[in-house]
Structures are given as structure tokens and as C-alpha cells.
Amino acid sequence: MANLNIRSRQERTYQAIVVGSGISGAWAAKELCDLGVKTLMLERGRNVEHIKDYPTTNMLPYEFEHRGQIPQKIQDENPVISRCYAFREDAMHFFVKDTEHPYVQEKPFDWIRGYQVGGKSLLWARQVQRWSDFDFEGPARDGFAVDWPIRYKDIEKWYSHVEKFAGVSGNKDGLPHLPDGEFLPGYELNVVEKYFAEQLKKHYGNDRHMISSRCAHIHGNADYYAQQGRAMCQNRNLCQRGCPFGGYFSSNSSTIPWALKTGNLTIRPDAVVHSVIYDEEKGKATGVRIIDRLTKEMEEFYADVIFVNAAALNTNALLLNSTSNRFPNGLGNDSGLLGKYVAFHNYRARVSGEYEGHSEYTTSGGRPTSGYFPRFRNVFKQETDFLRGYAAGFSAGRGAGPDTSGIGMDLKNSLLNPDKYGPWRVGSHMMGETIPKESNYVALDPNLKDEWGMPQLKISVDYDDNDEKMVKDYIEQMTEMFTKAGFTNIRANDSKQAPGLDIHEMGGVRMGKDPKTSLLNANHQLHAVPNVYVTDGASMTSTSTQNPSLTYMAFAARAAHHAVAESKK
Amino acid sequence: MNRRHALRHIALISGGLALIPSCDFSKEDILAAYENLKITASQKALLGAISDTIIPAGEIKGALDLEVSDFILVMVNDCFTKENQDKFTAGLNAFPDYVNQVAGKKYESLSVKEKEQLILEAAKLEGDDTEEGKRKAAISYFVNSTKRFTIQGYMASEYIQTEIIPYSLIPGEYNGAVLITDLQKPRING
Numbered sequence: 001m002a003n004l005n006i007r008s009r010q011e012r013t014y015q016a017i018v019v020g021s022g023i024s025g026a027w028a029a030k031e032l033c034d035l036g037v038k039t040l041m042l043e044r045g046r047n048v049e050h051i052k053d054y055p056t057t058n059m060l061p062y063e064f065e066h067r068g069q070i071p072q073k074i075q076d077e078n079p080v081i082s083r084c085y086a087f088r089e090d091a092m093h094f095f096v097k098d099t100e101h102p103y104v105q106e107k108p109f110d111w112i113r114g115y116q117v118g119g120k121s122l123l124w125a126r127q128v129q130r131w132s133d134f135d136f137e138g139p140a141r142d143g144f145a146v147d148w149p150i151r152y153k154d155i156e157k158w159y160s161h162v163e164k165f166a167g168v169s170g171n172k173d174g175l176p177h178l179p180d181g182e183f184l185p186g187y188e189l190n191v192v193e194k195y196f197a198e199q200l201k202k203h204y205g206n207d208r209h210m211i212s213s214r215c216a217h218i219h220g221n222a223d224y225y226a227q228q229g230r231a232m233c234q235n236r237n238l239c240q241r242g243c244p245f246g247g248y249f250s251s252n253s254s255t256i257p258w259a260l261k262t263g264n265l266t267i268r269p270d271a272v273v274h275s276v277i278y279d280e281e282k283g284k285a286t287g288v289r290i291i292d293r294l295t296k297e298m299e300e301f302y303a304d305v306i307f308v309n310a311a312a313l314n315t316n317a318l319l320l321n322s323t324s325n326r327f328p329n330g331l332g333n334d335s336g337l338l339g340k341y342v343a344f345h346n347y348r349a350r351v352s353g354e355y356e357g358h359s360e361y362t363t364s365g366g367r368p369t370s371g372y373f374p375r376f377r378n379v380f381k382q383e384t385d386f387l388r389g390y391a392a393g394f395s396a397g398r399g400a401g402p403d404t405s406g407i408g409m410d411l412k413n414s415l416l417n418p419d420k421y422g423p424w425r426v427g428s429h430m431m432g433e434t435i436p437k438e439s440n441y442v443a444l445d446p447n448l449k450d451e452w453g454m455p456q457l458k459i460s461v462d463y464d465d466n467d468e469k470m471v472k473d474y475i476e477q478m479t480e481m482f483t484k485a486g487f488t489n490i491r492a493n494d495s496k497q498a499p500g501l502d503i504h505e506m507g508g509v510r511m512g513k514d515p516k517t518s519l520l521n522a523n524h525q526l527h528a529v530p531n532v533y534v535t536d537g538a539s540m541t542s543t544s545t546q547n548p549s550l551t552y553m554a555f556a557a558r559a560a561h562h563a564v565a566e567s568k569k
Numbered sequence: 570m571n572r573r574h575a576l577r578h579i580a581l582i583s584g585g586l587a588l589i590p591s592c593d594f595s596k597e598d599i600l601a602a603y604e605n606l607k608i609t610a611s612q613k614a615l616l617g618a619i620s621d622t623i624i625p626a627g628e629i630k631g632a633l634d635l636e637v638s639d640f641i642l643v644m645v646n647d648c649f650t651k652e653n654q655d656k657f658t659a660g661l662n663a664f665p666d667y668v669n670q671v672a673g674k675k676y677e678s679l680s681v682k683e684k685e686q687l688i689l690e691a692a693k694l695e696g697d698d699t700e701e702g703k704r705k706a707a708i709s710y711f712v713n714s715t716k717r718f719t720i721q722g723y724m725a726s727e728y729i730q731t732e733i734i735p736y737s738l739i740p741g742e743y744n745g746a747v748l749i750t751d752l753q754k755p756r757i758n759g
Binding site for chain 2: 058060061062065066067069070071072073187188189190191193194235236237238360361362363364365366367404407408409411412413415416417421
């Protein structure tokens with residue numbers, strides 16, 4: 001704490017502090033800066049500047065010593081992160097290794113983290129589907145969690161706001177439960193994907209749809225995105241390395257450089273936020289304490305308004321660690337529910353198959369997305385013995401390969417002239433809504449600390465009977481749909497993967513109407529500390545089935561405008 | 570620079586291989602670049618000869634020209650579990666005797682056809698729980714792993730990906746319905 005007073009309090013005072021630089025934090029910062037608010041953005045990891053800090057972005061396959069594979073020693077030492085599909089040699093440096101940041105798994109939970117400026121926005125799968133009122137009204141209709149304090153009408157214009165800026169490509173599909181948005185031209189489904197969509201219409205009427213998944217890639221209107229220094233997506237499919245074109249949306253390529261250009265943003269990397277400071281006399285939060293990641297020294301920063309966007313579970317951890325006489329159990333935790341009602345997406349099951357038809361066709365080029373199967377179970381009314389439902393990814397693909405059975409010149413010529421086409425391969429994975437429960441929670445471990453003296457997070461999250469029924473139904477239904485479409489060699493697999501590997505953990509600081517049963521109000525303010533906003537995954541009252549990042553972006557933009565409006569009152 | 574690069578560098582400037590002495594004085598020194606394996610220079614040469622049988626030189630370079638044996642050993646050293654490393658090296662150790670047993674000569678003395686035949690047969694060996702069965706399983710595992718990594722190391726080499734089938738970081742706009750008959754490419758003669 002030696003340098004606590006070296007810089008004056010005034011130098012460490014801003015109008016707003018945003019904790020976290022990932023997808024939601026950087027959106028909050030960008031909106032605040034656009035509105036003229038002097039903003040400090042704190043990030044616990046190192047700085048990552050667009051393009052400059054993407055060391056692997058233009059590397060060719062042969063330049064990776066293990067051609068992409070993660071060495072065994074690293075896998076043995078880091079079993080959790082090694083289970084993540086994107087943890088490969090080309091993006092390894094953007095993921096947190098188990099050994100560096102330990103946590104306590106009361107039940108198995110694969111916590112996938114990205115500690116750097118930009119957070120996981122560099123690494124995300126870039127799928128962006130809107131919620132509808134069939135999602136927001138879920139808890140009230142089906143009697144779980146608490147009612148969302150907002151509806152689609154409250155968030156609709158903010159979806160539009162963030163979609164336009166981020167760049168979202170998609171088609172106007174006209175589905176009431178997956179509202180259309182501000183779309184750049186959509187990506188094409190291939191001939192077999194279109195065939196499958198037609199088969200669904202034929203066998204299920206207008207009940208089941210398979211559409212081109214909306215994704216945060218620039219696929220048109222290039223001049224508009226040039227203002228952000230971004231260019232059209234080049235279909236490289238190397239997004240996890242960071243994109244030198246800015247073809248997909250990330251904090252690093254878009255919101256952060258934009259906010260910096262306003263002159264209102266200060267980024268402080270290597271700042272592990274210890275706690276939010278609560279002033280009992282003023283009855284509000286006045287700033288945050290940080291521990292410098294490298295020097296381990298503590299420092300304080302001050303602001304009128306504080307956004308906590310540390311990513312779902314770390315936002316919980318930070319609020320739980322922010323104790324005071326007024327809030328002995330964590331900031332804003334009058335209800336005692338902070339850290340509870342954590343939920344996630346159930347990604348356990350996959351169904352794959354082959355298709356002998358359309359054998360004269362293949363595909364060429366690349367695309368950054370694939371097919372998307374919006375939820376069809378229990379959408380308009382309850383119709384199964386489990387609550388809610390699942391969305392699914394779907395894709396079909398086919399490529400030429402060599403015959404590798406031979407040896408010598410035969411093998412060599414086959415490798416150099418790959419012309420063996422097998423059948424089309426089709427595949428689908430489920431994205432199931434899970435029901436938030438008090439028994440699924442995170443808490444601070446009373447004994448174990450990390451390298452910075454911060455309590456380790458203890459995670460106790462598990463599947464329940466509803467999830468098991470949903471896995472079973474997904475496998476049955478997808479198998480039936482594949483069979484009706486004439487697919488063969490259909491195989492279903494339940495990976496039984498632990499929660500967390502979906503990287504869609506949510507909740508713990510949920511929104512609600514009643515301070516007795518929720519932490520945040522309809523404007524994302526802590527009920528008890530209204531100058532603290534939470535707009536990341538922690539704020540989610542329920543999870544629905546859609547990839548959640550777009551909703552966090554809209555929440556962050558909406559809350560930032562609310563905070564500025566409040567400050568002018 | 571990591572340790573392996575450093576060792577390669579020393580080997581280059583010293584004009585020889587960086588070696589560490591083996592514990593057994595009757596044997597050759599062990600290559601230090603593959604620290605999890607006990608591989609001698611002559612074993613690496615044998616691996617090179619096998620890779621040359623799998624993908625020989627012709628109108629364009631083969632696996633030996635591209636030193637694919639180094640890639641194979643890097644992958645086994647870094648990306649295999651201990652158990653699979655042991656199986657691979659057991660197979661490599663047993664390989665010369667196996668060749669002698671089935672062909673009556675050393676590997677390098679066989680004709681190209683004989684080598685090809687021998688590798689294809691070795692890849693199909695089936696093991697069981699006996700000592701002999703374990704040896705066969707290890708040889709088959711060694712040969713199949715070597716073939717797989719030879720193909721990977723060769724196809725994902727700088728030579729192939731720049732001079733023969735240039736790799737593009739930008740694959741172009743997606744076309745979801747391409748007639749295969751429209752895709753005829755000029756044949757590459759190996």
C-alpha cells in the first residue's frame with residue numbers, strides 16, 4: 001500500500017468507473033464516453049491492442065510447432081481449459097490457465113476465462129439472437145426464479161442500437177419468438193441445410209425452423225464500419241486469434257478504440273479489482289480498490305457511478321468481497337441472494353449423421369456462421385414434462401479428402417490430389433435453457449486465497465432432473481427430424497460435460513421487481529446502492545436459449561444511458 | 570527461443586548434433602532435443618527412411634527432403650501421453666529386429682517395393698497379451714503413428730503450403746451449392 005497517496009485523490013477520480021473490458025464492460029464504457037462522461041475502465045489482465053497484440057493472426061498452419069495441438073504437459077496441468085474447443089495453439093495466450101487462477105469446484109464446473117483487455121470478446125462464437133417476450137415472460141408463466149422486471153419493448157431499441165454498431169448479419173425470418181433486427185445481409189445456408197429446412201416445413205408445418213444463424217460479422221455497409229477502422233469479414237474462420245480486419249465484433253476492434261477516440265476513456269489494465277468502496281454517510285458507492293496485478297500494491301479510484309461488468313461469476317465474486325458495516329454479506333446483498341440462482345446453458349448433447357443425397361454438390365469458400373434451430377418446445381404453451389426448451393446449432397458440410405490407405409507414390413499422388421467425396425456430414429448441438437435455483441450458487445471460500453490475496457471463488461452448480469429430461473427430448477426429437485429428412489448413420493452423444501463449458505454462466509445478481517427477492521432493479525441498479533450498475537451475465541434472471549452476449553450489450557448500452565440521465569437530474 | 574530451438578541452434582553452430590550421453594555406455598548418445606524420448610541419431614535416421622518410404626521424393630520433394638522425422642519426434646515428444654510415448658519408442662526399438670526377422674536384411678538394404686510391403690504389413694499387425702503380442706502391437710502403433718505424422722508434417726509443411734498447394738488465409742465468399750464437376754483442378758504429379 002506504499003504508493004496509496006502518491007497520486008492525489010483528484011487524479012484518481014473519474015465520473016464513471018467500469019470494471020471489466022469484455023463485451024458488456026466495453027459497451028458501457030463506449031456509451032458513457034459518447035455521452036461525454038470521463039470514464040475509467042479497469043481490467044485485471046494485460047492490455048491487448050487491436051491488431052498489434054494478435055501475435056498469431058496471420059500465421060500459416062506450418063508456423064505452429066504442433067500444427068495447432070496443445071502439448072500434453074499443458075493439458076495435464078490445465079485439464080479445465082483444455083476441454084474448451086477454442087483452446088488451441090493459435091489462441092492459447094488469450095485463455096486463463098487453471099494453474100494461474102485456481103478456484104474451488106464444490107461440484108465439477110469448467111470455468112472458462114479470458115483475462116485481458118477485451119476479455120472473452122476476442123474468443124466468443126459471435127452468435128447473436130434476440131430474446132423475445134416468450135423468453136422474458138418465462139419465469140412468470142412457468143413459475144420459477146422471479147419475474148423479469150423488463151420486457152422486450154424495454155430492450156428492443158437497444159438491441160437495434162448495438163446491432164447497428166457491432167455489425168450483425170442475418171435474414172429477416174419473421175419468427176415471433178426470435179425477433180428480427182438491424183441486419184446486414186445474411187450468410188447463405190448450403191444446399192443440404194436448405195434441404196433440411198424444407199424437410200422440417202414438410203413434416204412439421206410451420207412449427208420448426210432452421211435458419212442462418214445471426215452473427216456479429218460485417219457482411220455489408222463497409223463504409224459505415226470503416227469509421228470504426230473495421231473492414232468486411234474475410235471468412236477466415238480464425239476469429240479466436242483476433243481479426244486484423246475487425247471483421248467480427250470485439251471490444252478490442254470496436255467499442256474500445258471508439259471510446260478512446262472520444263478522449264473520455266482511460267484504460268487501466270493489470271488492475272485486479274478488490275472491492276467496491278461503500279460510503280456509509282453518503283449511502284452510496286464512491287469508488288473501487290484495486291490490487292496491481294504486477295506490483296501487488298493497492299490503489300483506490302473514485303467515481304460517481306460504477307459499472308460492474310467483470311463477467312458473470314467474477315462480478316458475483318467482486319460484490320461478495322465488497323463488505324462494509326452496512327453490507328456485511330456483500331454489496332447490495334440485503335436479500336441474502338447474492339451469488340445464488342446461478343444458471344447456464346445445457347450443451348451436453350449432439351446428434352450427427354450422414355446424407356447420401358445432393359451428392360453432386362459440395363461447398364467452397366468460408367463463412368463465419370452456420371444454421372440455427374430456434375426453440376420449438378414449450379414456446380407458445382407448456383407441452384412437455386419438462387420446463388422450457390432448447391435451441392440447436394445445425395450444419396452440413398462436405399469436402400474432398402485423399403485416400404490414405406496406400407503408401408509411396410500412390411499415397412503421395414492421392415494426398416496432392418484429394419478427390420474422394422464421402423457423403424454429406426450433418427451435425428447438431430443443443431443449447432438448453434436451465435432453471436435458476438437457489439441451490440446452484442457461488443460463494444467466496446473462507447480460507448483459500450489467490451496470488452493477490454483475494455478469496456477463491458467456490459462454485460456449486462449442477463444439472464437437475466429438468467435438464468436430464470431435456471437432453472433426452474433433444475436426442476429423441478433431433479433423431480426423429482434427421483430420420484424424416486432421410487439422414488443415415490444417425491448417432492447421438494451425451495457428453496455429460498460439466499456446467500461451465502458452455503461458457504454461458506449467468507445469474508447470481510439477478511434483476512427483479514422486489515428487493516427482497518432480487519439484487520438489481522429494472523435499470524440494472526443495485527436496489528440498495530443505485531449508483532452501482534451490473535449489466536453482464538450476472539444480471540440474468542433466467543437464461544433462455546439464445547447466446548447471451550447480444551443481450552448483455554443491449555443491457556449495458558441501456559443502463560449507461562440511464563446512468564447519465566440520472567446524473568443530470 | 571525455447572529449449573528445443575536453442576538446442577537446434579547449438580547443433581547448427583557447432584556443426585554437429587547436440588547430444589546427451591546415454592547411461593548405457595554400449596549405446597549411442599541420445600538426442601537432447603526430444604527430452605521425453607530416448608532416441609538416438611541412427612533411430613532418427615531410420616525414422617527418416619520410413620517417412621521416405623511413406624512419401625518418397627519424385628517430381629516434387631518427399632518427406633525425407635522436408636525432414637519430417639523431426640516433426641514426428643516433436644509431436645511424439647510433446648503431444649503424446651507418457652503411455653503412448655512408451656508404446657511408440659518400444660515399437661521403434663523393436664522395428665530393426667522385426668525387419669530382420671521378416672525380410673532377412675536391414676531396412677536400408679530393402680528395395681522400395683519391399684519397404685512399402687513391409688510398412689503396410691507392419692501397420693496391420695495385431696497384438697495380444699503375450700510378450701510377442703505386445704511387441705507386435707507396439708510395432709503397429711509405431712508404424713501407424715509414423716504414417717499419420719508423416720502425412721500431417723508433409724502436407725502442413727512450408728514447402729507444400731507455399732510452393733505446391735498454396736494455403737490461403739482468405740478462402741473467399743461462401744458458395745453453398747458448388748457442382749463437383751465444375752471443380753476440376755489440374756492434376757499435381759508427385
